[in-house]
Amino acid sequence: MRLIISYLSGLIFGLGISLSGMANPAKVINFFDVAGIWDPSLAFVMGGAVIVTFIGYRVVLKRPAPALSDSFQLPTRRDLDLPLIGGSAVFGVGWGIAGFCPGGALPALGTGNINVFIFTAALLAGIVAAKILQSTLFNRGQAKA
Template identity: 50%
Template sequence: MRQLLIPLAAGTIFGAGLTIGGMTDPARVRGFLDLFGAWDPTLAFVMGGAVLVMAIAWTAQRRMLRPAFADAFSLPDRNDLTPRLIGGSALFGIGWGIAGLCPGPGFAALAIAPASAAIFVAAMLAGMLAVRLLEGQG
């Protein structure tokens, strides 16, 4: 049961943070990304808060022998930077700019604006399936 409660609590906190921060509002996200138009800087505070939380987490992680809810840390390194990852990141950014949503806020938006968020989530899942089929993993 504990194996399910920790991810559920983390996901709930993450979704609440996305909603409170305005990341589930596509208009606000597109306004933030529109640097040369009607730029909306409010999401800069959300991102600044995320950077602050991660700085604290990285500092705490360095002092820990092992994670609280796992057997070992699974941390990225520079070997993880592959052309596939960089290309996928570029596609992610383009999609985020067009839709105003990314996967986390897209799922959280299902509770707020289910009709429009469902279109995004369905398209995202179709894209994920297409990649798996193209790479022969499906």
């Protein structure tokens, strides 16, 4: 049951990405190209997604626990730190260069388009490199302490 519902939630998300244009780098880059061939569509994607999630989370998170799991797993940190801001800044540069973000690229794999696979392979390499870097930095921090 958990796997079927997880699959369905991913399927609805993937359908949404497919319809929205988030899987299309040309559309994504044009959204940011306010000074050029601007396409404001992505504001409608973000707007629709945030409004539905905002209302849905209000309702869902009032319950004591999720339907198929013991507890809600929500990030609790509220502080802003360098990895968060620096990492997000680097993500934006990469997004601006390639036009794909992870949430756009993963569903787009289903189209079989070779460019999506190239991007996703590089994405995975970046994630692995960052994990190695993170654990190196963490170990150095531990040694200092």
